[in-house]
Amino acid sequence: MRVGFVGLGIMGRPMALNLLKAGHEVTVWARRQASMAPLIDAGAQGADSPAAVASVAEVVFSMVADAPDVRAVLLGSQGVVQSKRPGLVAVDMSTIPPAAAKSIGADLAAQGVTFLDAPVSGGEVGAIAGTLSIMVGGDQAAFDKVQPLFACMGKNVVYIGETGAGQVAKAANQILTGVGVLAVAEAMAFAKKNGTDPAKVREALLGGFAGSKILENHGQRMIDRNFKPGFKSWMHEKDMNIVMQTAHDLGLYLPASAATAQMYKAMVGSGLGEEDSIAVLKLLEQLSGQAG
């Protein structure tokens, strides 16, 4: 299929490469020329603007930083919508607030472009391996059309519901992973401060109701004190901010998410923003007068 890809950062680059590898004709655009080079070397076409990408594609993917960027590349003066291409489907895979996805979807629909929100989880490793989880909101027929392309980038691709539902699922994912990482860090810090071996505690707990992917993977990395990202703290801070902003707008009371959002904020503030979110363990230790 003739597809476009806009935004070629840590996530977008390997995702676009996986579309290329699967034999699709890929046209790309990125804000920085340098980001486009590896894709062009691999056989992609480069374009001058998101609008130029869309003019030669049936489906355009975007993977950028936040809602204003998504709005700019899709609806701006050089945006995808300017291509006026009939039947165009715009698929945004960035993580943005559900309300922003709904608003962008409505504005695109008004100009004849079908929109899917399709945020991912699984990180850089999943993007490279093509094993991302992809959570999709929007028109079901458009989802069916794009499904073979999603299958090049992800393994667990789930249609959630109407526009914005993909972002709702992603926000719920960030609640569970954000709170989950903090809970595992608290359990590990608790064991250590009690003079008990955290590795033994992890082993004992994995088999029961406390068992989780986070205890298994992130728990082991905490024991190994391997704080290399992975998923940077400042990115989880940004995602928890989406959760709390949405909760505020809906009048929703989320105490564990609120405590977690504040912890990631404190990680950024105390210089741990570039480390993996599991470095929240270090902050707990610092705030408990415990050497690392």
Place this chain on the structure above:
Amino acid sequence: MRVGFVGLGIMGRPMALNLLKAGHEVTVWARRQASMAPLIDAGAQGADSPAAVASVAEVVFSMVADAPDVRAVLLGSQGVVQSKRPGLVAVDMSTIPPAAAKSIGADLAAQGVTFLDAPVSGGEVGAIAGTLSIMVGGDQAAFDKVQPLFACMGKNVVYIGETGAGQVAKAANQILTGVGVLAVAEAMAFAKKNGTDPAKVREALLGGFAGSKILENHGQRMIDRNFKPGFKSWMHEKDMNIVMQTAHDLGLYLPASAATAQMYKAMVGSGLGEEDSIAVLKLLEQLSGQAG
């Protein structure tokens, strides 16, 4: 083996029955005569006091409500220690603070009784099925001796470390399950308030890093709105209180545990104490002005 069992409540009764079924000679005591009847019907001997139980047993298990009860049945005037039986091993399977386990273990050692702290997880269902997780602290040789008896009651039996280490692992387990249930409830409430199907969100998230036993089991029960215990909220409140008291004593900063402990306290205060801990979803909904 000749074993004793003290405390025959919801957990103790099926655990003692499993020892009987495995062919052990079991002598029992419970505060209420009525609690002993089903065990005596099944072939156990009844005794007049914990001391009388210990006088005819090599290993005595206790499963009672909290630390003062454990101290009373093991070290009180009618307690296990009064049997003066040489080589006696006392195994407490109640959930109490690590510091209380250490203190009780030291007091028993001073009177020649070997102590293991061996709290469990898995609830009434696990107790009946003999599939409890058992986390053990204390003397390793005593653990090896008791291991065949643990195997009658549990599946995942792990020696953690010195006296109190079993309780540390149990407290860590309650951090992960307590915070975990609240996190899943927040994710489900978030999805619903956004107009998205929580069942779809659960399905999408199970395959990724957010996947956990709690999302799988408790998440499904939240979707089914099945709040029948299971594990009652007031019991999780009690366990989180152990976590927070221990954290206070050690100067340990645990923000997600603190938020969770307060939520379970609010459940008890608002009349949800007898419901399963997953009814924390109802409290979130009430506090968000959302009908149940």
